[in-house]
Amino acid sequence: MSEPIRVAVTGAAGQIAYSLLYSIARGEVFGPTQPVVMTLLDIAPMMGVLNGVVMELMDCALPLLSNVIPTDDPEVAFANVDAAILVGAMPRREGMERKDLLKANVKIFMVQGKALDKVAKKNVKVLVVGNPANTNALITKKxxxxxxxxxxxxxxxxxxxxxxxxxxxxxxxxxxxVRNVIIWGNHSSTQFPDVRHAVVSKDGKDLPVYDAVKDDAWLKGDFITTVQKRGAAVIAARKLSSAMSAAKGIVDHMKDWWAGTKEGEYVSMGVISDGNTYGVGKDLIFSFPCKVAADHSYQVVGGLDIDTFSREKLDITAKELTEERDDAYAFLEVDSNL
Known part of the structure; x- marks a missing residue:
């Protein structure tokens, strides 16, 4: 086995982490031969619960888990980490406005960004999950x-x-x-789930999704709104945010970022916009289709046709992200040139 890598998870006493930590510790994310040291961060009142989580991880007797370090100190959690999965945030609750959620969370991610800057490895891979995830990632980066x-x-x-x-x-x-479905934009109800470039393998053939489904009205209507509002639907049913499915999304994202995507396939990732790609303004964390190489580097897939319907959807979600960014900077009085 190779030397252990260090992986930090925040919100580690929460429900998403409870569904996630076992997958990391047993090798589903960073590989079946890669040992890990896990540093688990949560707030001081949750340390009792977090200690119980640590006991359970130890009791799983997982050979790849070299050590587990629970803490309420971000600088301890992020010291020399190779990967940081920022799950912890004030949770979105039924009836809560997105702007309220943003205001409550940007300060959390400001503190964590400063700690990462101070003590993490400079090649650390940071995935932000806590909502509003795109703008929280932007603040962390800043x-x-x-x-x-x-x-x-x-x-x-x-x-x-x-x-x-x-x-x-x-x-x-x-x-x-089903391959190459794209999520454009924000992890919110403005996101645009796009299947114009996706394919379905059925009966030995690869078919464009529109040919396989044969229902354009559904694909441009109920399909989009179902995906956009799925998080809210889960909250309405469970009275809690998505946990098991969120953990699976984290596993998939980090596994592909670490090991690379399959040939001919791309995945959706919220990444920093350069102002020159698909008409999206600069300095937004915007979800694009990406391909990832074995060295962990990724590239936004270029050259995809954007029709009028898609252009309208991209512009709506970009506008929301621009407003979120500006609100976040105002909350923190951040210089936009920082």
Whole structure:
């Protein structure tokens, strides 16, 4: 086995982490031969619960788990880490406005960005899950200027998985028979789940999704709104945010970022925009289709056709992200040139 890598998870006493930590510790994310040291961060009042989580991880007797370090100190949690999965945030609750959620959370991610900048490895891979994830990732990046900007991502893989599952059910095929679904933009109700470039493998053939589904009205209507509102629907049913499916999205995102994507496939990742890609303004964490190499580097897939319908959807979600960014900077009085 190789030397252990250090992986930090925040919100480690919460429900998403409870569904996630076992997968990391047993090798589903960073590989079946890669040992890990896990540093688990939560707030001081949750340390009793977190200690119980540590006991359970130890009791699993997982050979790849070299050590577990629970803490309420971000600098302890992020010291020399190779990967940081920022799950912890004030949770979104039924009836809560997104702006309220943003105001409550940007200060959390400012503190964590500063800690990452101070003590993490400079090649650390940071995935922000806590909502509003895209803008929280942007704030984290702003306060960690010594870490490359491309090392900060936001999770939209849960949305991609939701969209993929909807198409698979409609076509009566396994989920892995649907490829290259794209989530554009924000992890919010403005996101655009796009299947114009996706394919379905059925009866030995690869078919464009529109040909496989044969229901354009559904694909441009109920399919999109179902994916956009899925998180709210889960909250309405459970009275809690998505946990099991969110953990699976984290696993998928980090596994592909660490090991690379399959040939001919791309995945949705919230990454920093350069102002020159698909008409999206600069300095937004925007979900694009990406391909990832074995060295952990990724590239946004270029050259995809954007029709008028898609352009309208991209502009709506970009506008929301621009407003979120400006609100976040105002809350923190951040210089936009930082």
């Amino acid at each position: 306060f960690a200027p010594s870490i490359p900007k491309e090392n900060f991502t936001a999770m939209t893989r849960l949305d991609q998985n939701r969209a993929q599952a909807q198409i698979a059910a409609r076509c009566a095929v396994p989920c892995n028979s």
